[in-house]
Amino acid sequence: MIKKLSSERVFVVFIFSFLLTYCIFIMTVLLADVFYVSPKRVVSTLFLSETLFAIKLSFITSIISTFFSVLFALPGAYALSRYKFPGKDIIHIIIHLPIVLPPLIMGVSLLVFFNTSIGRFLEEHGLRIVYTVPGIIVAQFIISSAFAVLVMKAAYDNIDIRYEQSARTLGCTSLQAFYKVTLPLCKGGIIAGIVLAWARAVGEFVPILIVAGAMHFKTEVLPTAIFLRLETGDIEGSVSLTIIMMVICVITLLILKRLWARQ
Amino acid sequence: MIAIKNLNLKVGTFELKDINLEIKKGEYFVILGPTGAGKSLILKCIAGLNKMDSGELFIDNKLSNNIPIEERDIGYVFQDSTLFPHLNVYQNITFGLRLKRMPKSLIEKKVSNICKLFGICHLLKRPVDNLSGGERQRVSLARSMICEPKAILLDEPFSSLDRNTAERLMIEIKRIHAQTRQTIIHVTHNHEEAAVLADRICILKDGSIVQVGTFNEILTKPNSEFVADFFCTHNIFSGFSVIEGNVSKIEYNGICIYSSQLRGGKVAFSIRPEDVAISLNKEKGEGINSFRGTIKEIIDRGVIIQILVDVGFPIVSYSLRSSFLAMGLKEGDSVNIYFDKNAVHII
Numbered sequence: 001m002i003k004k005l006s007s008e009r010v011f012v013v014f015i016f017s018f019l020l021t022y023c024i025f026i027m028t029v030l031l032a033d034v035f036y037v038s039p040k041r042v043v044s045t046l047f048l049s050e051t052l053f054a055i056k057l058s059f060i061t062s063i064i065s066t067f068f069s070v071l072f073a074l075p076g077a078y079a080l081s082r083y084k085f086p087g088k089d090i091i092h093i094i095i096h097l098p099i100v101l102p103p104l105i106m107g108v109s110l111l112v113f114f115n116t117s118i119g120r121f122l123e124e125h126g127l128r129i130v131y132t133v134p135g136i137i138v139a140q141f142i143i144s145s146a147f148a149v150l151v152m153k154a155a156y157d158n159i160d161i162r163y164e165q166s167a168r169t170l171g172c173t174s175l176q177a178f179y180k181v182t183l184p185l186c187k188g189g190i191i192a193g194i195v196l197a198w199a200r201a202v203g204e205f206v207p208i209l210i211v212a213g214a215m216h217f218k219t220e221v222l223p224t225a226i227f228l229r230l231e232t233g234d235i236e237g238s239v240s241l242t243i244i245m246m247v248i249c250v251i252t253l254l255i256l257k258r259l260w261a262r263q
Numbered sequence: 264m265i266a267i268k269n270l271n272l273k274v275g276t277f278e279l280k281d282i283n284l285e286i287k288k289g290e291y292f293v294i295l296g297p298t299g300a301g302k303s304l305i306l307k308c309i310a311g312l313n314k315m316d317s318g319e320l321f322i323d324n325k326l327s328n329n330i331p332i333e334e335r336d337i338g339y340v341f342q343d344s345t346l347f348p349h350l351n352v353y354q355n356i357t358f359g360l361r362l363k364r365m366p367k368s369l370i371e372k373k374v375s376n377i378c379k380l381f382g383i384c385h386l387l388k389r390p391v392d393n394l395s396g397g398e399r400q401r402v403s404l405a406r407s408m409i410c411e412p413k414a415i416l417l418d419e420p421f422s423s424l425d426r427n428t429a430e431r432l433m434i435e436i437k438r439i440h441a442q443t444r445q446t447i448i449h450v451t452h453n454h455e456e457a458a459v460l461a462d463r464i465c466i467l468k469d470g471s472i473v474q475v476g477t478f479n480e481i482l483t484k485p486n487s488e489f490v491a492d493f494f495c496t497h498n499i500f501s502g503f504s505v506i507e508g509n510v511s512k513i514e515y516n517g518i519c520i521y522s523s524q525l526r527g528g529k530v531a532f533s534i535r536p537e538d539v540a541i542s543l544n545k546e547k548g549e550g551i552n553s554f555r556g557t558i559k560e561i562i563d564r565g566v567i568i569q570i571l572v573d574v575g576f577p578i579v580s581y582s583l584r585s586s587f588l589a590m591g592l593k594e595g596d597s598v599n600i601y602f603d604k605n606a607v608h609i610i
Binding site for chain 2: 160165166167168169170171172173184185
């Protein structure tokens with residue numbers, strides 16, 4: 001018995017040591033930023049008009065791109081989860097591409113696309129993307145929507161299809177069964193998908209830089225602002241913005257988690 | 264009321280073959296068969312959860328193959344209840360009625376009636392996660408029945424319940440069916456459920472219907488060795504039969520067995536173990552089918568004791584525990600066994 005207990009304890013210590021090492025590593029890296037600059041510098045950077053613009057633009061674009069990601073992911077993930085159709089495997093691969101490919105490739109591809117005849121046609125008819133704010137949204141959307149689809153598909157997969165079938169036999173149409181039964185049952189997974197999509201969107205950088213550029217007071221989101229400071233050698237300013245971005249993300253995630261728990 | 268004509272459906276390697284069934288209004292119909300026979304698939308075709316490859320489904324004489332699930336007006340209760348976990352018991356029960364935008368006063372009245380019928384009034388405010396297995400199935404049945412569908416399909420409704428709960432619920436459903444005469448199609452692999460509940464039974468094997476009839480008809484007159492075996496007849500033999508007057512004389516292992524069924528030639532025949540009487544007394548049980556033999560094996564099945572006797576061929580007899588104890592039988596005893604000619608069923 002004593003032998004058994006001690007071997008279990010060794011096992012628990014073993015697995016927790018990995019978890020703790022991992023957390024300590026991440027926290028050490030992030031805390032290095034905090035010790036690098038003075039709080040005064042962080043506060044002064046926060047209230048610079050350039051920073052406030054970047055925060056505002058980051059929030060607006062990430063919320064819009066998350067909205068579109070969810071708009072496509074909610075039904076798209078459901079189709080992937082519930083239906084068998086020819087080419088499903090190919091669609092699966094396509095959805096994984098923005099996740100597995102380097103963001104640089106997605107950015108270059110977007111830029112090239114808007115230089116093709118279709119892209120030029122869209123630009124000529126009012127959908128101006130390259131070096132504009134909508135370009136930021138498109139660049140965020142192309143990455144964050146893939147995460148939203150995969151997380152929401154996993155949420156739908158976890159819901160027994162017989163709940164929907166029961167709802168149908170009780171008089172629900174397919175659409176009613178979806179919003180009266182399936183959606184409430186996978187609420188947690190859907191919120192997780194929204195949070196992940198937003199987190200990806202707000203942290204996106206390379207495709208934004210390629211498609212929308214890095215123009216002060218025009219296409220400057222927070223990651224772009226950090227990059228611009230680094231480029232000009234303002235390391236302290238760059239680290240200050242990093243801390244500001246970390247704080248904003250942590251606070252937002254805490255608020256969402258709180259709302260989630262309340263649900 | 265519900266008629267299936269020439270239903271064929273292939274799912275993977277399994278196939279439902281040429282299913283023809285007619286279920287009357289108010290009938291309690293049981294589809295009985297071993298696991299993997301295709302019982303649930305038939306229910307799913309009726310409910311519209313599975314599309315048929317070919318064949319016709321009539322609900323109230325109306326061809327319903329292409330009618331959407333929600334318009335068929337057929338209730339479905341799954342094996343392990345599918346109560347919606349985000350709704351409480353009341354919200355689950357009224358789910359279908361609220362969809363129909365029924366007036367609140369009428370909903371309350373219906374809820375009150377159905378809850379009294381199922382004895383679940385005290386559960387209404389409970390979240391469904393807090394219900395026991397039996398309570399969950401009662402609520403599932405109530406949720407389905409409150410919508411007054413044309414038929415309710417029960418897909419192995421007791422299989423996830425413990426024996427006592429299942430038995431209690433079985434008796435309750437029998438009482439409720441007697442009161443409401445709701446058409447019910449019930450799928451199970453359990454003979455006892457069929458015996459207690461069914462007006463008629465359909466036996467299914469490997470996607471094909473083998474026999475349809477009342478429980479007694481199927482039990483006493485199985486039309487195939489499979490049905491006889493499925494009902495644990497034990498005593499299934501084959502021999503050569505010659506008609507002699509008003510009986511068939513079947514020769515098996517050099518022994519003559521008499522049946523009231525008249526059929527000549529090579530036949531398979533069965534004798535229900537409960538029809539085989541056993542006695543220590545030589546004189547008792549003298550008759551047309553009476554044999555002397557030795558007890559080879561005794562299996563205690565609780566209320567029933569299964570006794571295997573070698574009378575030149577092995578034959579199984581069921582004895583009530585009280586009679587068995589009174590006779591004081593043990594393996595190796597010499598006993599007399601006898602059965603009526605009407606108990607010998609030529610398959």
